[in-house]
Amino acid sequence: QSHMTVPLVTSILATVLGSLQIGYHTGNVNAPAKIIEQFFNNTWRARHNQSLPEHSLTLLWSLSVSIKDFGALLGSLGVKHLADSYGRNSILIVNILSVVGTCLMFASKLSESFEVLIMGRLVFGLFCGLVMSLNPLYIQEVSPTNLRGAFATLNQVSFASGILIGMVAGLETVLGTEHRWDLMLSLSLFPALLQYVVLPFCPESPRYLLINRGQDDKAEALVRLRGHTDKVYTELEEMKEEASHSQAGVTVAEFFKKRRYKQPIILVLVVNLGSQLSGFNAIINYSTRMFQAKFEEAKYLTLGVGAVNVFFTLVAFFLMERAGRRKLLLTGFISIAVCNLLMTIVDSLLVPELRSLQVLLVFCLISAYELGPGPISWFIAAELFDQPGRPIAMAFTSMLNWGGKFVLALLFPPLLQKVCGAYVYLLFMLVAVVAFSFTLLRLPETKGRTFDDIAEEFRGAEGIPLNNKSGFNTFN
Secondary structure: OOOOOHHHHHHHHHHOHHHHHHHHHHHOOOOOHHHHHHHHHHHHHHHHOOOOOHHHHHHHHHHHHHHHHHHHHHHHHHHHHHHHHHOOHHHHHHHHHHHHHHHHHHHHHHHOOHHHHHHHHHHHHHHHHHHHHHHHHHHHHHOOHHHHHHHHHHHHHHHHHHHHHHHHHOOOOOOOOOOOHHHHOOOOHHHHHHHHHHHHHOOOOHHHHHHHOOOOOHHHHHHHHHOOOOOHHHHHHHHHHHHHHOOOOOOHHHHHHOHHHHHHHHHHHHHHHHHHOOOHHHHHHHHHHHHHOOOOOHHHHHHHHHHHHHHHHHHHHHHHHHHOHHHHHHHHHHHHHHHHHHHHHHHHHOOHHHHHHHHHHHHHHHHHHHHOHHHHHHHHHHHHOOOOOHHHHHHHHHHHHHHHHHHHHHHHHHHHHHHOHHHHHHHHHHHHHHHHHHHHHHOOOOOOOOHHHHHHHHHOOOOOOHHHOOOOOOOO
16 A cells, blocks of 8 residues: 655645646636627627527527537547656646737736637637546656556546635636636736746656656656655556556557447447546536526526535545445436436426525535546546557546536537427436436546556456456456
8 A cells, every 4th residue: 555745745735736727717707707798799789780589698608618628529539649758747748838828818917808718719719639648647657556546536626625715716706707707818828827837846756757768767756756665666567567568559440440449439439438428518507597586696507516516526526446436437327317317307396496406416426426427537538558559548538527517518408409308317417317327337447446456357358348357356
């Protein structure tokens, strides 16, 4: 059992400053949506001497919210090249996209151009797609096996904390006003600059140096991360064993053709799409509007959503190495399905007395998501693949996560208002049920297993269903 050291904790906390920025720009546009929409309308009126039609304004706002996720989808394409070429330094390289995107968003009001705001969110989205894959990759590679899942969950804790901070900053009593909303959009510069100060002093991933670069001597940096040498050499031997089973690199075409990657690819596909299309992102992006029709203080209920979000990511952090990934995913998916079913019933009945029950269901859905599907979906690929396939797997994870977020952010308003009404939650329920079923039948438990141990099981299980593989600790 390995223990926490100052260099290890510092490295991880410096890394997750990136996800803090992403969470901040996910949560800060919720409460001041009407104010920023008014800026859009005023800008249009100044140019064309007429107001934007209501449906055009709704579409433009949906595009403004979802363009970040589309940018993240594009950014995901660069994960493999950066991770293989620059290792930990790639996190610092992509941080410039955060700085540029934030500056563009801040400049939109001064330039009287909503296009600059949209462009800023697009550039920031490129940063999101890269860093939400690079972060778990680095964290998993520097963490000891017995703390790997918990430390990876800290990325989601930081993301959820950023959402809550963004929600607070977006309140009218803070910075979400007509005169200060541009300042609100600029606050993510502080963690971005702090990351430039701290991260250069953190050690490179020993696994990256040894397996990707073949630098045996520099892999001794593991001693710095672990703080003692008694088990460091055992861990180094495990890395060398994995390196002996791995080829120098894997192309994208080879990644999707290799038989030993077939099962992990399907697992990553189902877990990630199940997480992103089960309703959580619709609530995070549009909770204020969902509550506005029924509650006068909708913005403060949205703040409650953010608080619940942070609390249950912390619960997941403490449970991750106790309960394991499989149990938390199963609990989360079935709970999300039940919440969506009840949301459909409550919304379709239109009984005023049930308004408070809807708020409770929203809180329950958020907690179920963060208990398992939320944090695990971002790092499970790093555990299911060997070192050559891991960067492509994380890029694939990022594309699925951000693609799902983009689709949901863009389509949820018209689905709720024009097409399905309250029955849109049944679609979310169906996605959660499918994800629960596949997880139950196929996903093995990876808690406490070394990377090479997991990879060996897949190498030996080509063409064999995982849950029937003798010795594979699937249901424990």
